[in-house]
Amino acid sequence: MDRLRLQELDTEGCDLQHLRPVALTPVHSVHVTAQLKADDASGSARREKHLDVLNVRYVVKEWQGPWWKGACFRRVIDKVVLNDVSLRLKPGEITAILGNSGSGKTSLLDVIACRSSGKVTGSILYNATKCTRAIVQNHATYVMQADRLLPNLTVRETLTYTARLKLHCSNHAIDKKVTQVIMEMGLKDVADSRVGGSIIRGISGGEQRRVTIAIQLLKDPDMIFLDEPTSGLDSYTARYLVSNLRDLARRGKIVLLTIHQPSSDIFTLLDKVGIMSKGEMVYFGCAREIVPYFTALGYPCDRYINPLDRYVDVASIDRRDIEKERESLERVASLVQAFKSSPTHLQTIKDIHADLKEGPTCIEGDARDPGPSYFRVVGTILHRMFRNLFRDRKDYVARLLLLPLFFLFILIFLGRLKHNQQSIQDRVGLLYQSSTVPPFMGIINSVALFPCFRDQYYREKRDGLYGTVTFLLAYSIHVLPFHLISSAIFSSMVYWVTGMHPGADHFGLYSVQIFILHYWGEMTTIAMMGLFMNQNLAQSVTALVQAAHVIIASGFLKDLHSIVKPLRWISWALIHRYSAEIFVANEFSGLKFECPGPGPDNVTLPCMKYGDDYIDKYYPDSPEHMARNFGILVAYAIGTLILAIVCLEVKGNKNLH
Numbered sequence: 001m002d003r004l005r006l007q008e009l010d011t012e013g014c015d016l017q018h019l020r021p022v023a024l025t026p027v028h029s030v031h032v033t034a035q036l037k038a039d040d041a042s043g044s045a046r047r048e049k050h051l052d053v054l055n056v057r058y059v060v061k062e063w064q065g066p067w068w069k070g071a072c073f074r075r076v077i078d079k080v081v082l083n084d085v086s087l088r089l090k091p092g093e094i095t096a097i098l099g100n101s102g103s104g105k106t107s108l109l110d111v112i113a114c115r116s117s118g119k120v121t122g123s124i125l126y127n128a129t130k131c132t133r134a135i136v137q138n139h140a141t142y143v144m145q146a147d148r149l150l151p152n153l154t155v156r157e158t159l160t161y162t163a164r165l166k167l168h169c170s171n172h173a174i175d176k177k178v179t180q181v182i183m184e185m186g187l188k189d190v191a192d193s194r195v196g197g198s199i200i201r202g203i204s205g206g207e208q209r210r211v212t213i214a215i216q217l218l219k220d221p222d223m224i225f226l227d228e229p230t231s232g233l234d235s236y237t238a239r240y241l242v243s244n245l246r247d248l249a250r251r252g253k254i255v256l257l258t259i260h261q262p263s264s265d266i267f268t269l270l271d272k273v274g275i276m277s278k279g280e281m282v283y284f285g286c287a288r289e290i291v292p293y294f295t296a297l298g299y300p301c302d303r304y305i306n307p308l309d310r311y312v313d314v315a316s317i318d319r320r321d322i323e324k325e326r327e328s329l330e331r332v333a334s335l336v337q338a339f340k341s342s343p344t345h346l347q348t349i350k351d352i353h354a355d356l357k358e359g360p361t362c363i364e365g366d367a368r369d370p371g372p373s374y375f376r377v378v379g380t381i382l383h384r385m386f387r388n389l390f391r392d393r394k395d396y397v398a399r400l401l402l403l404p405l406f407f408l409f410i411l412i413f414l415g416r417l418k419h420n421q422q423s424i425q426d427r428v429g430l431l432y433q434s435s436t437v438p439p440f441m442g443i444i445n446s447v448a449l450f451p452c453f454r455d456q457y458y459r460e461k462r463d464g465l466y467g468t469v470t471f472l473l474a475y476s477i478h479v480l481p482f483h484l485i486s487s488a489i490f491s492s493m494v495y496w497v498t499g500m501h502p503g504a505d506h507f508g509l510y511s512v513q514i515f516i517l518h519y520w521g522e523m524t525t526i527a528m529m530g531l532f533m534n535q536n537l538a539q540s541v542t543a544l545v546q547a548a549h550v551i552i553a554s555g556f557l558k559d560l561h562s563i564v565k566p567l568r569w570i571s572w573a574l575i576h577r578y579s580a581e582i583f584v585a586n587e588f589s590g591l592k593f594e595c596p597g598p599g600p601d602n603v604t605l606p607c608m609k610y611g612d613d614y615i616d617k618y619y620p621d622s623p624e625h626m627a628r629n630f631g632i633l634v635a636y637a638i639g640t641l642i643l644a645i646v647c648l649e650v651k652g653n654k655n656l657h
């Protein structure tokens with residue numbers, strides 16, 4: 001198919017002569033240089049805003065050796081990911097970067113989009129001006145490989161919320177913009193359908209990809225970068241998606257994508273193609289010129305073979321054995337050399353230098369867009385979280401009722417509390433449950449519901465929409481009503497049904513404490529999910545941390561005076577030291593317990609007649625420390641929120657793609 005189709009392609013914009021490869025002789029070099037000088041002298045009008053990559057080299061640090069040797073004893077080597085890459089991207093064109101796995105496609109996209117983590121030398125220029133994060137944020141968008149959408153929102157809602165976070169305009173203008181991108185990306189039929197995810201059935205994978213792209217079109221960018229936008233899509237959907245992108249390019253945008261195994265149909269939609277190998281360009285030029293170019297180098301393409309498959313193969317390193325690897329390395333080196341000496345490449349470099357000399361066409365619009373107000377951002381995130389939760393009955397009910405439902409276990413196990421000697425142990429058991437269950441339910445709730453928000457936060461933070469403090473502030477406000485309601489239901493049922501200390505003030509203190517512990521449990525989990533991407537690991541570590549807290553510091557399992565000194569010291573730093581004191585002082589103060597009479601042989605068993613005796617023996621001075629302990633509890637909860645902010649901010653997700 002491909003050769004025949006290729007001949008039918010639109011030939012506008014590509015000078016075929018420039019793409020012919022040349023043999024590497026001094027005569028050619030002199031001729032090319034002379035030709036470039038002549039072109040330079042004539043001068044040419046270049047008013048378009050190009051994106052230029054000039055002699056870019058990207059080096060990252062790679063740690064060698066096992067992790068347990070630590071940072072000081074492991075060898076660090078410099079790994080060259082991109083080497084001397086130059087290319088020019090023009091408005092109105094769609095360009096695809098291809099190459100085998102590990103060839104550097106994603107890294108090139110990252111470097112261009114100012115998202116790389118290593119050392120970049122060379123120049124990335126937009127409109128002959130050095131690209132900075134601010135310029136990229138104002139003029140470009142980056143579509144990552146993963147979709148990271150909230151499953152319970154509809155397509156229109158997803159776009160509307162993001163538009164409110166991105167745009168500084170009225171709701172009416174936002175609705176218009178959202179409708180426009182829905183039409184542009186062919187999402188009209190699914191505009192009011194739920195997005196869905198791995199558990200909830202929603203729109204198809206291809207439609208989710210288009211929603212992700214539509215999100216990035218809300219700001220009407222000049223440049224669109226897409227990392228593997230067609231991965232996981234069937235060939236029809238992939239073609240449809242690329243044709244959408246081509247339409248966008250035709251509206252004067254620069255579209256650059258990386259792609260794995262494009263079908264021959266997709267090939268016909270591309271204007272420019274770059275083939276990479278080992279971080280270097282083997283070919284960059286018009287799509288339809290790729291076959292003549294490689295044919296001239298001695299690599300013809302059979303008419304029934306997709307040229308892109310063929311030439312990605314030619315540029316791949318065969319690592320099956322040493323001989324094959326050596327051969328393929330030599331082949332790639334000669335291809336790189338041939339491309340660097342080709343007239344098209346030399347012309348590109350000459351054009352970039354000429355633009356640099358001329359300077360930018362205009363610099364308006366490079367100042368950072370102020371975006372929406374802080375309150376609007378917090379309000380929008382909050383509204384979106386609530387709506388996502390309300391849409392799923394199971395999530396919603398679980399958030400409200402998981403903690404109260406635990407009351408049933410307590411009731412079955414303990415029944416109604418009496419006032420005999422046995423009831424002292426029962427009360428201690430109940431207080432132990434009251435200390436462990438609310439934080440544990442915090443883990444369960446957040447592990448189920450937080451990851452989708454976290455993934456979305458990582459993407460939107462990278463897009464510069466808001467920061468960690470804003471995100472966690474909104475998240476905390478969003479969980480507060482649920483914590484309040486579920487803690488209130490749990491406390492009321494446990495307190496009055498089991499018959500704890502009578503008195504409304506005692507009940508009030510117990511309820512507030514349950515609420516703080518529940519909130520603390522959730523925030524500890526969020527902090528761990530900031531540290532560990534794997535949510536199972538985060539859940540296990542949090543459960544361990546919480547169990548250690550209660551075992552060491554509560555005194556319910558072992559009297560605090562009889563534990564070893566180091567653990568006693570540690571207990572002063574743990575929340576359950578203070579929460580246990582409050583629980584015990586609140587429950588035992590003023591209670592009276594019946595003492596059994598002498599047994600048949602007239603033996604009187606030891607008896608604790610007053611609750612205050614229990615307090616004096618195991619938690620002395622705890623009633624006097626009530627206010628201090630409550631203050632520490634509140635400080636602990638706020639401190640854990642700050643810890644969560646630090647964990648999410650510092651650890652981040654450096655490999656976000």
Ligand SMILES: Nc1ncnc2c1ncn2[C@@H]1O[C@H](COP(=O)(O)OP(=O)(O)OP(=O)(O)O)[C@@H](O)[C@H]1O
Pocket residue numbers: 060061062079081099100101102103104105106107108117118
């Ligand atoms: N930050 C980094 N630290 C260490 N190595 C890196 C880093 N970034 C890129 N690399 C390495 O550079 C090479 C190119 O990676 P890149 O992800 O760009 O390849 P790719 O062509 O996009 O591959 P794929 O198609 O499999 O996604 C790989 O060997 C990768 O391991």
